[in-house]
Amino acid sequence: MAATPVGPIRAGPVRDDDADMHTDQRTIVVVEDDPSIADLIDLYLRRAGWRVLLASDGAHGLDLVRRHTPDLVVLDVGLPGDLDGFDVCRTIRSTSSVPVLMLTARDGEIDRVLGLELGADDYVTKPFSPRELVARVKAILRRTTAAPAVAEVVVLGDLEVDSARREARVAGAAVALASREFDLLAYLAAHPGLALTRRQLLDGVWGAGWVGDERTVDVHVRQLRKKLGDAFVLTTVWGVGYRLDGPG
Numbered sequence: 001m002a003a004t005p006v007g008p009i010r011a012g013p014v015r016d017d018d019a020d021m022h023t024d025q026r027t028i029v030v031v032e033d034d035p036s037i038a039d040l041i042d043l044y045l046r047r048a049g050w051r052v053l054l055a056s057d058g059a060h061g062l063d064l065v066r067r068h069t070p071d072l073v074v075l076d077v078g079l080p081g082d083l084d085g086f087d088v089c090r091t092i093r094s095t096s097s098v099p100v101l102m103l104t105a106r107d108g109e110i111d112r113v114l115g116l117e118l119g120a121d122d123y124v125t126k127p128f129s130p131r132e133l134v135a136r137v138k139a140i141l142r143r144t145t146a147a148p149a150v151a152e153v154v155v156l157g158d159l160e161v162d163s164a165r166r167e168a169r170v171a172g173a174a175v176a177l178a179s180r181e182f183d184l185l186a187y188l189a190a191h192p193g194l195a196l197t198r199r200q201l202l203d204g205v206w207g208a209g210w211v212g213d214e215r216t217v218d219v220h221v222r223q224l225r226k227k228l229g230d231a232f233v234l235t236t237v238w239g240v241g242y243r244l245d246g247p248g
């Protein structure tokens, strides 16, 4: 008997037991090459009520994202083959604003910053508790799928922040932002002229329970400055945080 081939075969089609699930169920693509970690994540996410599609390398992960348009992607940084987690994140971001939660190594601060710069929404450091992962996923889904309290467009000079469409426009042209970048922008735009501390921004955008480095805010601010250019008039208030200035 030939041995069963091993390889990236876990990225299979939708499983049979998903067939009777209702259609508004959230779908999560998990890209993780360590089978024991993947199984654990699979178990906990399914138990939380989500549909899970597993891929064990970057190429299969991207394929699943393309074919299934998931609500969230859990993405390991260290993947075998040609594409690591950063490559996958970058590729996803070029076509989609699906939230990405990265799994990073314990002492990988550079990994975390790079992941956020590439448009990841959040990260969980390995080793992590599955419950923590579920909590993070819940928080991201709550944030990204909630209808905005007020569907309105805030206009700040050349910059328009459209909460209903979750879209930023500069001089009328849409600018592709990661979902967390948009949330930060929308929060700043809702408080023009106010100096906000990093802690206030973390509480307002990431949620009061979010645990992590305050420099996460700086990383996202840097991305917003890069993407929005001169239309984004954000003042760094030394010793405090940031203030978004109105037009004029």
Ligand code: CA
Residues within 6 Å of the ligand: 032, 033, 034, 076, 077, 078, 079
């Ligand atoms: Ca790995």
